[in-house]
Amino acid sequence: xxxxxxxxxxxxxxxxxxxxxxxxxxxxxxxxxxxxxxxxxxxxxxxxxxxxxxxxxxxxxxxxxxxxxxxxxxxxxxxxxxxxxxxxxxxxxxxxxxxxxxxxxxxxxxxxxxxxxxxxxxxxxxxxxxxxxxxxxxxxxxxxxxxxxxxxxxxxxxxxxxxxxxxxxxxxxxxxxxxxxxxxxxxxxxxxxxxxxxxxxxxxxxxxxxxxxxxxxxxxxxxxxxxxxxxxxxxxxxxxxxxxxxxxxxxxxxxxxxxxxxxxxxxx
Numbered sequence: 001x002x003x004x005x006x007x008x009x010x011x012x013x014x015x016x017x018x019x020x021x022x023x024x025x026x027x028x029x030x031x032x033x034x035x036x037x038x039x040x041x042x043x044x045x046x047x048x049x050x051x052x053x054x055x056x057x058x059x060x061x062x063x064x065x066x067x068x069x070x071x072x073x074x075x076x077x078x079x080x081x082x083x084x085x086x087x088x089x090x091x092x093x094x095x096x097x098x099x100x101x102x103x104x105x106x107x108x109x110x111x112x113x114x115x116x117x118x119x120x121x122x123x124x125x126x127x128x129x130x131x132x133x134x135x136x137x138x139x140x141x142x143x144x145x146x147x148x149x150x151x152x153x154x155x156x157x158x159x160x161x162x163x164x165x166x167x168x169x170x171x172x173x174x175x176x177x178x179x180x181x182x183x184x185x186x187x188x189x190x191x192x193x194x195x196x197x198x199x200x201x202x203x204x205x206x207x208x209x210x211x212x213x214x215x216x217x218x219x220x221x222x223x224x225x226x227x228x229x230x231x232x233x234x235x236x237x238x239x240x241x242x243x244x245x246x247x248x249x250x251x252x253x254x255x256x257x258x259x260x261x262x263x264x265x266x267x268x
Contacts, residue, residue, distance in 0.1 A: 002097055006224070006235040007038040014046030014072040014083070015256035016248070020240070021090045022075055022255075023248035025168075025175045027241075028092045035093035037227060037235065039220055045084035045185075047192060049073045050166075053080065055263050057194065064192050073262045074177075076166035081179060082189030086163070087219055090177035098174075098231065108167050109153050111176050116155055118180075118226035119162070124210055129154040129161070160205040180223070181206035182214035 009020060017040055024036050047064065049055055051074055058080055064071055091111065101107040109128070119126035130152040154161055165178030184206040190196045208214050224235060240248065260266040 001232050001234050003034055003234045003236055004093075004227075004231075005034050005036045005238040007036065007239060008220070008237075009038055009040040011041035011043035013044065014042060014048060014070050015252045017042065017046075017088070018048070018072050018074060019248045019252035019256045020244075021175070021177060022251050023240075023244050024090070024092050025075070025170055025173065027244050027247060028094075028173050030094050030171065030173055033092075033094075034236075034238075035097045036091060037233075038090045039223070040088050040090070041086065041216070042083040042088070044068070044070070045082065045188075046070045046072055047189075048081050048083060049262070050078040050080065051075055051265065052077055053265075059192055060194055067192070069192065071262055072256055073265060074166070075175070076168045076177065078164060078166045080193070081164055082185055082192070083179065084185045084188065085181065085183035085214060087180040087182060087216060087223065088177065089180075089223070090175070093174050095172065095174060104167070104169065105153070107174060108165070108176070111167070111174070112153055112155065112165055112178070114223070114227040114230035115163075115165070115178070115180070117230045118223050119155065119157060121222060121226055122207075122212055124157050124212070127156050128152065129156055157205050157210055160203055162205050162207075162210075180219070182216065182219070183208045 020038070024038065028036070047059065047069055049058070049071065055061070055071065059071065061071070095101070095107070098107065099110055101110050116126050116128070155163065163179045163181055165176065167174065167176040169175070186200055186204060190200070207219070227233060228235060255261045255267065258267060
């Protein structure tokens with residue numbers, strides 16, 4: 001059984017959340033660090049851009065400012081996400097600390113397996129998009145809004161996409177994070193987009209729409225249990241070290257509160 005550090009960060013602002021994720025990634029030593037699983041939430045709500053997105057093409061920034069919704073840029077790709085009532089996870093690990101995989105895409109399947117088990121344990125009809133059986137379904141199509149597109153290992157509940165997950169490698173270290181929406185905030189999200197996709201309410205879902213009460217503490221416990229079982233892991237409570245806290249604070253101030261990074265992807 002593999003020991004993992006478990007960090008429960010609670011609810012924080014967007015810049016702090018993204019800075020903490022990156023600090024854990026930068027601090028990870030491929031040979032000596034234990035793998036890390038972190039849970040966190042977002043307060044106040046925020047929008048996160050994919051690493052390579054052009055904000056001017058996607059967001060109505062005047063609307064964002066008027067609503068007081070901050071915009072941050074992730075270190076992972078994909079489309080924009082509105083983070084509000086959700087449970088978010090991140091993990092950092094070395095390839096040898098997880099079951100053997102044949103490719104990066106295969107590692108993504110392995111590292112989303114605990115989510116698949118989590119949803120199934122809640123009694124939900126979960127399936128990967130690849131296995132959903134939709135004839136002619138297009139995967140990997142680039143969309144500005146994360147939940148408007150589907151990847152092969154996106155998780156569907158009764159045919160509708162729930163949450164989003166993304167992975168990045170840095171010096172062979174695996175970083176992955178993802179969202180589990182507790183309450184549907186689709187209408188809140190699309191008001192900030194320049195081009196507002198239609199019909200999304202039939203293509204996405206959240207736990208409350210599937211009849212699961214949005215009890216975050218109960219769901220965290222179930223998510224931890226699914227992670228333990230799926231990856232044969234032992235989770236050990238282990239808060240951020242002083243060095244990780246200092247690096248996160250520096251990244252927050254110098255990068256994730258910096259408009260050059262958040263708006264233009266510069267200085268990262």
